[in-house]
Amino acid sequence: MSLPLSPAYDLVVVGSGPTGSTYVREVFEQHPGARILVVEAGPRISDPPGGHVKNIADDERRAQAQRASEGPSPASPGRPGTRLLAAPDMPAAAVSTNVGGMGAHWTAACPRPGDGERIPFIPAAEMDQHLARAEQLLHVSADAFDDAPFADEVRHRLARHFDDGRPASRRVAPMPLAVTTRPDGSRTWSGTDVVLGSAARDSRVELADRCLCLRVRYEGGVVTGVVVRDLSDGGAGQETEIAASAVVVAADALRTPQLLHASGIRPAALGRYLNDQPQVVFAVRLPDDVVATHDAVTDRTRDEDGGIVPQSGVSWVPYTDDQPFHGQVMQLDASPVPLADTTPVQPGSIVGLGWFCAKDVTSEDRITFADDTNDAFGMPTATIHYRYTDRDLATIEAAKRAVTEAGTALGAPLDPAPFLLPAGSSLHYQGTTRMGPTDGDTSVCDTFSRVWNTVGLWVAGNNVIPTATACNPTLTSVALASRGARSLVEHLLRRETAATVPPSRT
Structure with a gap:
């Protein structure tokens, strides 16, 4: 305008x-x-x-x-x-x-x-x-992808591993998603x-x-x-x-x-207490005997008018104070982990797991601004100051163990071990x-x-x-x-x- x-x-x-x-x-x-x-x-x-x-x-x-x-x-x-913002302390910082x-x-x-x-x-x-x-x-809907292939099996296996001792509101569940369901059953993202x-x-x-x-x-x-x-x-x-x-x-x-x-x-x-959630990722393939129990489904994920076909199940392992991370378990095209193997697979049978950690929030994690130089928009140049504390490193290691256990409960790992994405990858600043x-x-x-x-x-x-x-x-x-x-x-x-x-x- x-x-x-x-x-x-x-x-x-x-x-x-x-x-x-x-x-x-x-x-x-x-x-x-x-x-x-x-x-x-x-x-x-x-x-x-x-x-x-x-x-x-x-x-x-x-x-x-x-x-x-x-x-x-x-x-x-x-x-x-x-x-990307070219921030050495937070290399994946992006807007x-x-x-x-x-x-x-x-x-x-x-x-x-x-x-x-x-x-x-x-x-x-x-x-x-x-x-x-x-x-x-x-x-927001918690049931928009209830008919995604294998979603029930994924949640059943996760619940068997994580739910014991958790209150009802903190147990494994479908991920609440911001979507609108059309009369024909397709979805659009909010x-x-x-x-x-x-x-x-x-x-x-x-x-x-x-x-x-x-x-x-x-x-x-x-x-x-x-x-x-x-x-x-x-x-x-x-x-x-x-x-x-x-x-x-x-x-x-x-x-x-x-x-x-x-x-x-x-x-x-101002600018202090910057919080990015450290993100640990892993990927697995559901067992052949599980895949064999489901009828094959189309690999079509999108209608001609943009509607999303419900194939990507998304499950949720909630944060608790005892396990200070949040699990986002995504199937098929929603998975955050790209696959090196291009062999065709049954839609929904590849599962990407992303475990987000609660950061040790400190005032030293911050963004500062220069008064004598400007960025590409003509605004004060920003510098990000960010590091993981000893507590963060311990939480990240605990998250790696938890996501490994979750992946093992689901199927066969596609990676040798879970890995920590570069700081800033969550985009949840x-x-x-x-x-x-x-x-x-x-x-x-x-x-x-x-x-x-x-x-x-x-x-x-x-x-x-x-x-x-x-x-x-x-x-x-x-x-x-x-x-x-x-x-x-x-x-x-x-x-x-x-x-x-x-x-x-x-």
Whole structure:
């Protein structure tokens, strides 16, 4: 979208991923008069905007959408749809830059956190309500792939090994996934188009793609708007100031603190407590006698209109405090482990196991920003500082043992041993604008995601999560965004009331 836009909005949301879109949806529904602008540095890559790239049926169009998400050159492509950041301490650190953010590329896994993953200063019953709302927004289903081949057998074998002594909520189960099931039985993956719902088609909500937010403006601790630049002409566009009653920065865990830093908003905890989940992977082939008990199924995984055929079973071994890792067990095309052997196999009989570890969260794991050099977007150059503690190394070794036991319970290993992926591979970066119950040096925002000492500014994303999690974080961050949106609506209504009440006579 070319600038100029309207000069003023009630709400400006920076970033069009799942949490930014959650703020849009909640404010749109709870405040019928609010005018909302979404600012996104990347391009539209799908129709509708924010749709998941897996729903694009044509292979070449899907690849084009992924390439368009990799950001400005020079770019080092990472996983499809992302570019690597060339960070020595976190070599696999990567980001996506497109409408929908990582929500256009994610695996759509939406488990609920448990035990020590839970945020201790938000009442459990209240958080469960927000998690339920997040499941609604993302269209989460735990039974969408119940008919995947061998899924029951996979879960039966895993349960026999892991379930003893676990409470019901922490036992092996189908992975809750953000999918929509069509009447014909095919599935589509949820992107931010699903989160936005009717808000995406309403004139009160505007989307400015290829539009970079340079700074959040504030005066006397009160947000007044944002400064943006049109990137549609290659980034040479002039700076434009847009007034706003409230701003949400939802630009991911690496670029949200970058924007706050560039804006001069620099609480002590900004960029600190960076959390990436160490990821251990393994692959096995189900035994021949198990495969022989199932009828052969087609190797077709996609309909002509993008619908996903239910062949990829995804199972879940939940985190517990005793076993501080989260198991994601994926079959067929969903497997994170590429196969060297190209021999045709029965769909669903190859199982990839990914064990995500809870990180030892420390303030020394952080992202810092230079004031004298800029990145390809013209923003302060970022440097990631990250290491595994002795506790992390012990957790990783325990995860290797657990995933080996899980693989042995399932079938014949395809690798000699499980291996640890490079730091940053999880793409589950958290903590860099973490919330806290009180203002201090260990948090950036309060429990409603409002930045401390800055009126009218919210932060959103996995970066808000303060705990050491192992499970996929999107459901939690969307739940926290829904919670924060309620306080944002109250803020807008208070401003409107104050503006309409005449001054009292003395």
